[in-house]
Amino acid sequence: xxxxxxxxLISGALVWAAAEVKQLEEHYEILVLDSxxxxxxxxxxxxxxxxxxxAIYRHNSSAGxxxxxxxxxxxxxxxxxxxxxxNGAGYDQIDIAACTAKGxxxxxxxxxxxxxxxxxxxxxxxxxxxxxYKAEITARAGKWDQGIAPAHDPEHKTLGIVGMGGxxxxxxxxxxxxxxKVIYHNRNPVDPSLLAGFPEGAITYISTLDExxxxxxxxxxxxxxxxxxxGFFGKKxxxxxxxxxxxxxxxRGGVVDEEALLDALESGQLSSAGLDVFPNEPEIxxxxxxxxxxxxxxxxxxxxxxxxxxxxxxxxxNIESALTTGDLLTPVxxxxxxx
Ligand SMILES: *[C@@H]1O[C@H](CO)[C@@H](O)[C@H](O)[C@H]1NC(C)=O
Ligand SMILES: *[C@@H]1O[C@H](CO)[C@@H](O)[C@H](O)[C@H]1NC(C)=O
Numbered sequence: 450x451x452x453x454x455x456x457x458l459i460s461g462a463l464v465w466a467a468a469e470v471k472q473l474e475e476h477y478e479i480l481v482l483d484s485x486x487x488x489x490x491x492x493x494x495x496x497x498x499x500x501x502x503x504a505i506y507r508h509n510s511s512a513g514x515x516x517x518x519x520x521x522x523x524x525x526x527x528x529x530x531x532x533x534x535x536n537g538a539g540y541d542q543i544d545i546a547a548c549t550a551k552g553x554x555x556x557x558x559x560x561x562x563x564x565x566x567x568x569x570x571x572x573x574x575x576x577x578x579x580x581x582y583k584a585e586i587t588a589r590a591g592k593w594d595q596g597i598a599p600a601h602d603p604e605h606k607t608l609g610i611v612g613m614g615g616x617x618x619x620x621x622x623x624x625x626x627x628x629x630k631v632i633y634h635n636r637n638p639v640d641p642s643l644l645a646g647f648p649e650g651a652i653t654y655i656s657t658l659d660e661x662x663x664x665x666x667x668x669x670x671x672x673x674x675x676x677x678x679x680g681f682f683g684k685k686x687x688x689x690x691x692x693x694x695x696x697x698x699x700x701r702g703g704v705v706d707e708e709a710l711l712d713a714l715e716s717g718q719l720s721s722a723g724l725d726v727f728p729n730e731p732e733i734x735x736x737x738x739x740x741x742x743x744x745x746x747x748x749x750x751x752x753x754x755x756x757x758x759x760x761x762x763x764x765x766x767n768i769e770s771a772l773t774t775g776d777l778l779t780p781v782x783x784x785x786x787x788x
Contacts, residue, residue, distance in 0.1 A: 509543030573723025609665030612672030705756030
């Protein structure tokens with residue numbers, strides 16, 4: 450017997466929002482993706498047990514078994530499927546154009562990741578400036594502070610934020626606590642209402658990226674990976690940065706041309722860097738690993754219980770909103786005005 454309740458497919462990890470799932474179960478049937486591989490998943494979507502699902506919750510951990518939600522998967526989704534609700538701020542693992550062409554609405558979880566990711570950004574700024582990684586491994590090697598030279602304070606340095614979204618603003622708030630001067634670049638200045646919580650004049654818009662790069666002591670990348678940003682930060686951008694400045698990346702590794710980054714570090718154009726993301730995760734380029742001036746983290750941006758709970762809950766709230774009103778709460782910008 451087909452179920453009368455609309456079906457929601459859980460694709461990937463859903464760990465912290467058990468109470469929210471229980472509530473959804475009153476009105477929806479929850480199916481959990483257990484297809485061992487992509488071919489089986491495609492079959493189960495077209496003729497099998499997932500052929501009447503209305504919405505999908507997606508966490509990237511499902512990529513291990515079924516891969517990314519690329520054109521092949523999107524095209525295999527049944528016609529009953531109207532909403533794809535992704536747990537994550539970045540959704541480069543989903544083919545948005547293919548979804549739009551099929552009339553499938555996609556959401557992400559922007560605000561839920563802001564604090565945790567910005568804290569990683571601030572940590573990387575501090576660690577890169579103060580050289581805490583090198584100091585710690587020296588201590589752990591039983592060498593106390595041998596070879597550790599005085600480093601740099603964040604105070605009164607200029608932080609240039611590339612991409613002033615929610616994470617960028619949460620990072621600005623932290624940096625102001627360290628008396629950094631905060632400037633940012635976006636295509637357009639952000640709506641003043643979004644900066645209402647900041648002291649008057651605390652944050653300055655810079656209309657060109659080059660000007661931001663040439664005046665910042667620390668540059669933080671806080672923009673999404675998409676066709677426009679892939680590999681866009683390369684040799685020209687590093688050469689425009691101040692000599693001896695610092696790059697922090699908590700966005701996506703693919704935004705940066707890694708060879709150009711390595712060259713800039715080796716030539717001293719950059720004095721240090723803090724990286725939470727890499728182009729080919731889980732691999733880290735051995736030349737980065739060999740450089741003890743860098744602070745490197747294994748994509749810890751949102752790795753807190755609180756943040757993961759918020760992300761799961763927001764993805765599920767998007768599903769609930771969509772199935773009751775037809776509208777997602779946090780739709781991806783590419784579909785605004787299109788669906
Ligand atoms: C598909 O799901 C809808 C509810 O979303 C239900 O009304 C319909 O009977 C189901 N059809 C089949 C074939 O399972
Ligand atoms: C998504 O999962 C794939 C496969 O496990 C992994 O290679 C990739 O780094 C993940 N991406 C993100 C942004 O977590």
